[in-house]
Amino acid sequence: MTLTSNADPERGPWFLVTVDGRLPIAWDSSAVSSGMVQKLLGFGRLEGEAENIGGEVFFYHYHADVPFEGSQKEVFEVGDLVYWRAPEGSGRFGILAFYGNTTFGDGTAPRASSPGVRIGKIVADPEKIGRIPTGTPISIQGPDLGLGQVSFRSMDAGTKEDFALLQSIEELERPDLAGDVLALLTALANAPSVYQVNRLTHSLQCATRAMRDGADEELVVCALLHDVGDLHAPDNHAAFAATLLEPFVSEKNAWIVRHHGIFQQYYYFHHLGQDRNRRDAFRDHPWFADCEQFCHRWDQVSFDPHYDTLPLSTFEPLLRRVFSRPAWSQGSKSE
Numbered sequence: 001m002t003l004t005s006n007a008d009p010e011r012g013p014w015f016l017v018t019v020d021g022r023l024p025i026a027w028d029s030s031a032v033s034s035g036m037v038q039k040l041l042g043f044g045r046l047e048g049e050a051e052n053i054g055g056e057v058f059f060y061h062y063h064a065d066v067p068f069e070g071s072q073k074e075v076f077e078v079g080d081l082v083y084w085r086a087p088e089g090s091g092r093f094g095i096l097a098f099y100g101n102t103t104f105g106d107g108t109a110p111r112a113s114s115p116g117v118r119i120g121k122i123v124a125d126p127e128k129i130g131r132i133p134t135g136t137p138i139s140i141q142g143p144d145l146g147l148g149q150v151s152f153r154s155m156d157a158g159t160k161e162d163f164a165l166l167q168s169i170e171e172l173e174r175p176d177l178a179g180d181v182l183a184l185l186t187a188l189a190n191a192p193s194v195y196q197v198n199r200l201t202h203s204l205q206c207a208t209r210a211m212r213d214g215a216d217e218e219l220v221v222c223a224l225l226h227d228v229g230d231l232h233a234p235d236n237h238a239a240f241a242a243t244l245l246e247p248f249v250s251e252k253n254a255w256i257v258r259h260h261g262i263f264q265q266y267y268y269f270h271h272l273g274q275d276r277n278r279r280d281a282f283r284d285h286p287w288f289a290d291c292e293q294f295c296h297r298w299d300q301v302s303f304d305p306h307y308d309t310l311p312l313s314t315f316e317p318l319l320r321r322v323f324s325r326p327a328w329s330q331g332s333k334s335e
């Protein structure tokens with residue numbers, strides 16, 4: 001693991017951590033007094049070994065003896081980055097990164113075993129910190145080893161080095177896709193509905209039926225998310241869901257989600273004086289039967305308030321696993 005920092009005069013110093021070069025996490029210290037941070041960075045490279053003790057990842061550094069500045073405390077917030085000193089005389093100093101409630105105290109808050117000073121905030125999902133294994137080499141590098149900045153103000157003036165830099169921090173700027181999708185999904189509970197179940201329950205019921213039918217994890221997640229665009233793209237909600245899922249699922253499953261809207265019309269379009277058989281345009285498609293079954297067995301029947309629908313907590317781990325796959329790794333697209 002490597003932590004690099006960038007002393008940006010406008011944003012203040014910040015840190016970047018990578019685990020095996022694949023898991024960048026930024027810590028933004030712009031919101032706190034940077035005096036102590038600058039002194040810490042004055043030591044050059046700080047090296048240690050990560051210890052993940054539950055709720056907190058830390059490493060000791062035996063030379064970074066910087067007096068506390070600002071308010072000292074023991075209870076912090078998830079996502080806080082803290083400079084910590086062991087009780088007087090032990091000569092131990094360390095960096096703590098909180099990703100959840102620690103086992104110190106009553107276990108209800110991120111807590112240090114003795115006072116520390118907050119020096120920054122984790123920019124990325126704190127869960128990434130939680131996945132850092134004990135024993136991972138960790139180092140903080142000084143500002144001279146910072147990430148730098150691209151040279152261009154218009155893209156056509158960019159250099160090879162600029163785009164190499166952008167590529168290297170692409171992962172850092174990556175949003176928490178699973179968290180964002182979960183937020184879209186839970187918002188469906190508040191969507192106006194004259195169905196006998198709300199839109200979230202419909203989605204959960206669809207996923208429940210898929211799971212009980214023996215569908216694999218990926219297809220269950222597709223069932224869960226097939227209507228996630230209802231609020232944001234009501235005129236092409238199926239395409240919205242398919243676009244979210246496409247990088248992480250098979251081409252077949254993305255196709256099913258993308259076309260479920262047309263296939264679903266079979267169950268109601270004739271009541272509106274329209275052609276219920278628009279799906280027939282795909283009659284010869286190799287995945288016609290799969291999409292037909294998706295709608296017939298799971299989607300069109302999932303409006304039942306008396307069905308034993310499983311809660312979102314059942315599906316969240318599946319969703320997070322699917323969205324943590326490397327994009328386009330399922331053979332659906334080369335890009």
Ligand SMILES: [Fe+2]
Nearest residue numbers: 226227260261
């Ligand atoms: Fe739908």
Ligand SMILES: [Fe+2]
Nearest residue numbers: 202226227299
């Ligand atoms: Fe649906």
